[in-house]
Amino acid sequence: MPHAITIDDVRAAAEVLRGQVLATPLVPAPGLSALTGATIAVKHENMQATGSFKERGALYKLSGLDAEERRRGVVAMSAGNHAQAVAYHARRLGIPAVIVMPVGTPLVKAENTRGHGAEVQLVGETLVEAGAHARALAAERGLVFVHPYDDPRVMAGQGTLALEMLGEAPDLDDLVVPIGGGGLVSGVAVAARAVKPGIRVVGVEAALYPSFANALRGEDAPIGGPTLAEGIAVKTVGTLTLPIVRDLVSDIVCVDEPAIERAVASFATHSRSMTEGAGAAGLAAVLSRPDLFAGRRVGLVLSGGNIDARLLAAVMVRELERENRIASFRITTADRPGLLGAIASRLGSLGANILEVSHGRLFLDVPAKSVTVDVTIETRNGTHTSDVLAALASDGLDPRPIGPTGLSETTY
Template sequence: MAYNKILEDDVADYAITIEDVKRAAETIRGQVLRTPLVPSPRLSQLTGATVFVKHENMQPTGSFKERGATTKLESLTEAERKRGVIAMSAGNHAQAVAYHARRLGIPATIVMPVGTPMVKAENTRAYGARVILDGETLYESAARAREIAEAEGLVFVHPYDDPKVMAGQGTIALEMLADAPDLDQIVVPIGGGGLISGIAVAAKAIKPSIEIVGVEAALYPSFRNAILGENRPIGGATLAEGIAVKTVGQLPLPIVRDLVPDIIAVEEPLIERAVNAYATLQRTMAEGAGAAGLAAMLAQPEHFQGKRVGLVLCGGNIDARILASVMVRELERDDRITSFRITSNDRPGLLGRVASLLGILGANILEVSHGRLFLDVPAKGVSIDITIETRDRAHTLEVFEALAAEGLAPQRIVSRSLPETAF
């Protein structure tokens, strides 16, 4: 994307200004955690940049959404508070609204898409909100939420297309630049645009030279389509469901168009890799949307090389089962977990021989399946499927070569990157 030069008079056309963000900071003071901006030597080594991580996953509900929710809820009149609020959300906005509404004594109703991760729906209920699962997408959930709002007189708390919410999210930039004023770039995941628009307005007002980099899931390039006039398909199952938005916010749109010079679309394997890197290198939990900024650095390292980069880890609400699956899949991608098949004559001691050889080679056996009844195996033959864990790809190659040298002819069950000669 090409950067568009902004005239000072144009700022007045935006839904929020730096003064709105500063007022939001005063509003949330003492109500929302001021999260740390932590240097990350391991992520810096991985990316070639000097990386600082803003840990919004440390908020009580696990994401940055508490900032905008609190700012909006605190702006309500007494009559509005008594009637209650309603929101639509894939999870993090829902939890933030529910949590702070209960704290402030405001009844809350949340409409969530039917595919919302279980952990987010259950957490929202636990915060005392009435949860309604309706619609396949946020767009459909929003339509249902507006119907209920009109019927019951509730105040609609939009997750991103609201000036109060945008200003609240922008307080992240105030804190980041107070802690690290020499940042060159801030990398921000984009869903509907509330987070990046608030950050962009605040950061560019404080430090005009700073670059704001947006990140979208490749399956949901909504802002790229809106700003660049592209017509990329939108939709699909993404690990970054928190930014899986089909319709961009109308209030954030002009801000993003003017103040965000680049939006990087990241593919699912890189989002998985980033989630794993946060867990193994930064020792912290990141959901797919929260890890999108790091995924962008992995996708285009030349864009960040040698820069001082602030990553907004915007959320950590990832299902434990999904996190475990992602970490195992990364081990497979790195050829540290590998499955192979040995087919041989059925003779006593074969399995013991294979196990002993793997032990000598330093491979850890995770699973063994011993079969004699498969039709593609000779009547006097046996098939052994083995899953092993190794130190790295080179170690895996060493194991395969040693097995082949013993005449065992291992065949990869799921071949990824080892050369055919390895088996």
């Protein structure tokens, strides 16, 4: 059975999109290469006007509408990036746009979509529910439905980034691509395998949403739950994308939430790049499965950078905690003048930075003449943290770790 698109469709899309969307840079990433053991280059789709690759497929779809369809307008359902892309280019082309987004869509994406002039409706808990409402609106108002992934023109538009990647770096061994509904990976696979038949295309899903892994492997792993990678949190694979993924994608890697968080933080610290959870999925796969990528030339698609600033800050702090560069502990000791100053001076002499201190005398499990001091410190690395806490223990201060569930019964 023929696929929904061919390399000629992708090349036709590239002609239409030339000068209309950014040909984003493919940048060598020595910091990420050292971290992973692969030779990494990153395709920075977070540099598009709306912050993601979705502009390619959205614009190519909109460019194919006739005058009457443009007059009536379009409707799309999306968790964020497709919504912004459709809204942005619809306004550029003078096309009315309605965007239906799930209620839990990150605020930054919903507000950006409104900012591009679209009518935004927040409906349903999932993309399936949002999609049902969008299709109802299409029938009711005569709008053209712009699917986020299961559409030949959308798929062909997304595939243009693979032509750019291999045009710049024809020696790449692997392209590692996030998978939601499959529009991006399908376009990439068709283009890449036509240009370089031996290249390996690896798709990456959030472990909470293993839709393609289930479909391709005949498995029935549960689907659902809160994920940092909401852009690829898709429960139902595309009917047009599935055959292409089955035939042309070499492997599917599922990455868990800690791996996605680590990848977001690694992009920020090692590559100076801001990425959303879905955008970091490719790096999460390389970090999680070094056996698949060690020693290979790997092109990562950083598919989007639309992450809420507060969420990014939380992810960065959580990663510092995982690396034991931030540690919280409680000291219980005799209450005496100058105690806080002495503890602060000792931590300073050990090279630790104090982030927070809480001083308490009222806990009933503490003797009346004693005091508790809860301290959060920042250090250079996990080894430094261990050295600091060992030094406090040797001073007789007996630091006890405070974790997510509270005070531990053990000392460091």
